[in-house]
Amino acid sequence: MTVALAALPETFLATANARAEDFARNSRSKATRRAYKSDWADFEGWCARHHFDALPASPHTLTLYLSDQADRHKIATIRRRLVAISDAHRQRGLDTPTSHPVVRAVVRGIANVIGSAQSKKAALTDDLLRGALLEAGDGLKAMRDRAILLLGFAAALRRSEIAALTIEDLRFEREGVVLRIRRSKTDQAGEGEEIGVPSVDVASLCPVRALRAWIDAAGISGGPVFRSFTMRGVLQARAIAGADVARLVQRVTRKAAIAGDFGAHSLRAGFVTSAARKGVSEVAIQGVTRHRSVAILRGYVRRATVFEGAPLRSIFG
Secondary structure, three states, rough: OOOOHHOOHHHHHHHHHHHHHHHHHHOOOHHHHHHHHHHHHHHHHHHHHHOOOOOOOOHHHHHHHHHHHHHOOHHHHHHHHHHHHHHHHOOOOOHHHHHHHHHHHHHHHHHHHHOOOOOOOOOOOOOHHHHHHOOOOOOOOHHHHHHHHHHHHHOOOOOHHHOEEEHEEEEEOOOEEEEEEEEEEEOOOOOOEEEEEEEOOOHHHHHHHHHHHHHHHHHOOOEEEEEOOOOOEEEEEEOOOOOOOOOOOHHHHHHHOOOOOOHHHHHHHHHHHHHOOOOHHHHHHHHHHOOHHHHHHHHHHOOOOHOOOOOHHHHHH
8 A cells, every 4th residue: 555755754754864865875985975075175165266156067167177177186086076066966956067068078188188097006016015025014013014915915905995804704714714895996886795815835925824813913803804003003993094005005115115106006906917927817817806897907917918928029039
């Protein structure tokens, strides 16, 4: 039997509306929501400083904003800000100026002039990783850092995935450990995926041993796997942030005097690059990285094998 909305109790409607709004907010990851919020705040601030209306924004206003952004930001950032602006308009039932032909033409022009190539973090390949591990230091925090570096590399994890791991996501087996990735960049619905990380013979390079050693030493029985430390070195209950992973990679590579622009993504890129150089198949690599697009994966592989079969070597012997 169908019940008219007017006949439903007000408390039920209020609760249902609140839940619907919450589900709508969570249709995107927290990181995406934070980025959109920051991008929209930037546009609003720009409009306020230059006496333009942000809502609704005219195509002319948007082209001026984009032209100003082109002097300071990469095309990827500009495109993301366009999405945030469009989203803000749509959520309020307004027509979005981002689809206007003039705006699209300006974006194409910016891409042509300043370039659309993404800056890539340097790959922390297996040989470089060995050197970086030596700079992790000593003590409990160093045990955590080694586990992060080795597991992040072995499972080709994104920094958000490393930070989100909980003890409940780990299943230790005879051959290694199985990680359950509950949500990732390519799994926004949260269906979850599993990655098998095998043990390796070299103890200092074994991600499974490093992970076990950290968990046992820290006495962690539940909740976040990788946790923060205070400035005085006291272990906290809260999980690390993704930015902490980036800072860790940057610190150890800098101390090891490894040249390059490194970050958290360097672990993931390092795994793909190392595997490609060793002749591992794309299918096997993709089984770990969980790339939805083979084309994106092949971009890493091409960079890893750029000198293979080089004709000049055949010419000059």
